[in-house]
Amino acid sequence: MRCTLERMVTLAEIESAAAGLSPAEKQELMLFLASRLRDEGALLPEPRTFMPEEIAGWIYEDEADMRRLREQS
Amino acid sequence: MTLFLDSSVLIAAAASTEGASREVFQSASRRGWRLITTPYAVAEVIRNLAGFAAPVPATWVRLRERLVLVDDVLTIDKPAVFPVNKDRPILFSALATADVLLTLDRADFGRLLGTRFYGLAIMTPGTWLTQEREPGRSGAS
Numbered sequence: 358m359r360c361t362l363e364r365m366v367t368l369a370e371i372e373s374a375a376a377g378l379s380p381a382e383k384q385e386l387m388l389f390l391a392s393r394l395r396d397e398g399a400l401l402p403e404p405r406t407f408m409p410e411e412i413a414g415w416i417y418e419d420e421a422d423m424r425r426l427r428e429q430s
Numbered sequence: 431m432t433l434f435l436d437s438s439v440l441i442a443a444a445a446s447t448e449g450a451s452r453e454v455f456q457s458a459s460r461r462g463w464r465l466i467t468t469p470y471a472v473a474e475v476i477r478n479l480a481g482f483a484a485p486v487p488a489t490w491v492r493l494r495e496r497l498v499l500v501d502d503v504l505t506i507d508k509p510a511v512f513p514v515n516k517d518r519p520i521l522f523s524a525l526a527t528a529d530v531l532l533t534l535d536r537a538d539f540g541r542l543l544g545t546r547f548y549g550l551a552i553m554t555p556g557t558w559l560t561q562e563r564e565p566g567r568s569g570a571s
Contacts, residue, residue, distance in 0.1 A: 400504070401470060401502060401504060401519060402518075402519065404437075404470065404473040404474040404476075404477050405437070405474055405477075405478075406477055406478060407437075407438075407441075407474075407478050409481070411537065412438075412441055412442075412445070412478065415438045415441065415442045415534035415535070416442050416445055416446050416449060418534060418554070418556070419439075419442040419446065419449030419450050419451050419534055419554075419555060419556065420446055420448045420449045420450075421556075422449070422450045422554060422555065422556020422557075422559075422560075423448055423449050423450045423453055423556065423559075424448075425556070425560075426450065426453075426556065426559055426560060426563070429560075429563075430563070
């Protein structure tokens with residue numbers, strides 16, 4: 358298997374080899390790739406800057422919800 | 431019961447005395463709710479409260495003292511089958527640490543509001559308070 362992998366240099370060759378794997382091996386490969394992708398993408402993004410209108414919308418909805426709660430009690 | 435508060439809820443709680451987000455803070459100790467958030471969410475609050483006039487920044491400082499800060503979580507060992515982009519640190523941190531994620535952010539969490547993500551309930555503070563008022567619900571654990 359190691360010798361086979363070492364000979365694979367193009368994505369097409371890797372895809373072709375993956376097509377020949379058993380369902381269990383394909384699942385294992387998928388989980389391996391997902392794990393690598395997660396690790397590579399695991400950077401904390403910049404804190405978001407929200408639009409004033411968006412924040413005003415949150416506050417409006419939040420207050421409306423509280424008014425409804427008070428009216429129900 | 432552990433509640434994860436995202437930046438939208440924290441900002442709303444600081445900015446308004448009349449909203450459900452502030453009520454969550456006011457009810458927490460009496461109801462046995464543990465309020466948590468992450469450094470990432472706190473950074474968003476500080477960035478977005480910069481333009482608010484007094485007393486909002488001072489209110490935020492007082493609210494911050496009632497929060498337990500947990501580490502940001504950037505990855506999970508489960509597939510996420512929907513787009514998670516900038517909100518990913520919030521969702522994954524909440525999943526790792528809380529029972530409920532409270533958010534008002536429909537732009538990022540709209541599709542998830544009212545649902546569960548691997549057991550994590552996602553809802554607005556208003557929905558949470560309504561649910562906790564129903565007979566037989568205590569919310570404490």
